[in-house]
Amino acid sequence: MSEPTPEAIAAFRAALTEEARRRFGPARLEALAAELDALAADLARVAAAPVGPDLEPGFLLREE
């Protein structure tokens, strides 16, 4: 399983910071810092994980 690199996590963190600044203003960034750190790590892991190219994003269990 691919592990996200520190660089990938940092890139997601920077992108999230910019989006949060745009949406909520710079005054909210401190309050969001821990949450954005965690989200960046999660997004990097999701981005690094292999997933079948034909797999659609269904989640309801009754289909299988």
Place this chain on the structure above:
Amino acid sequence: MTRVVDAPLHAWSVGEAAAAIRRGRLTATALLDACLARIDALEPTLRAWVRVDRAGARSAAAALDAEARAGRFRGPLHGVPVGLKDVFHAAGLPTTAGARGFADVVPAEDAASVARLRAAGAVILGKLQTTEFAFVDPAPTRNPWHPGRTPGGSSAGSAAAVAARMVPAALGSQTVGSTLRPAAFCGVVGLKPTYGRISRRGVVPVSWSLDHVGIFARSVADAALLLGVLAGHDPADPGSAAVPPPALAGAPSEAAPRLGLVGGAFVERAAGEMRAHLDALAARCADAGAVVEPVRLPECVPALVAAVHVVLRAEAAAWHADLHRAHADAYRPRIRAALEAGMCVDAALYLRAQRIRRQARRELAALLGRYDALLLPAAPGAAPDPGTTGDPSFNAPWSGIGAPAITLPTGLGADRLPLGTQLVAAPFAEAALLAAAGWVEAVAGFDAAPPEPPPSAPAGSQVGASETLPGRPIGAI
């Protein structure tokens, strides 16, 4: 049934009380009065309830008693009080979702699960505390075992009220670990069935594709009894599964189960005390005849857990968008931060997270299908301090793939706090899960109860809005 004679009325199980009412040896009103007296005695310390519906419950109990006298019984819960986490709609009672006034509604209709409870004869006793919108900012509820420890969350009131013998059973909900974890911390049984097994209609959402209805009781048999009432397809819930209800056995299984004992890196997060307890329990199960094999979870699990947290944030942000726009400053700090982070999630990555969940479900289903249940911790250890609702890491994968899981209280730690063991089965294999859980419950033989009376809270220990949560801030749902 000897406990019917020995135990005070407020401590009777669902099955004991229902059987006594059906035989004419107990009235719903007497049982309700015992629960109300217990609530009056303990609620100032424990703060488990948002609203006790005395008038509604008394009226319902009187009507059920009249029907019983006429020889009519609505169903297997006739006359049994049940509490509701305050995210479930009950007609005429406000739903606060723990949101301190800025999002209250008074529903005209019951949630589908509440309607099923009433149809089975349950007395709806009232609404139980939840963290705000079933997120992570702690509720005011105290752990009945120790006032300086969390009852867990988000279904804090449900777990504490059942543990404290205020009510024999309660509904909760789970998005990541909000049923399994508080059950472990409060020393009760918590059941999270398969995604789609119980309708979510009329329950305030957290994350549509992750939300489950949960059940709190004090035995596997009682949890199974409630599941039998609550399970069923609801065409009005798009996540509801069109499958037959589980074929639940009426008596504990005598057949020893096949168990997979989860080891490896996944359980390294658990405290040494918890790992030693689980190993000892597994050894006792093997001695009693169970097949116990060591298993390791597949490599997809860390990505699955990350996907769960991405989906949770994004879907919660979507549901709260309008409310947040109007009342951003009214939210407590952790949920507000999580919602605002969720608004920043890229759509393509949200969808990738959903694809990862589906892929992981296929991989894990193969493992789960080889056993009646996997055996693992329900939480890293005993209840932590009340500044957090605890770590749901051991619950997140099963919420992510929608597999059924149950927490059993199986022992006490060194500080006399409950330790919870989790069993997990393949999707829609609740019958096998509950049979295995009942068997393990009998082997564990846990019969401890919180101290009487519950210890008072230490001065200055009120949980509030400014605590810091160790580890991942979104982690404790």
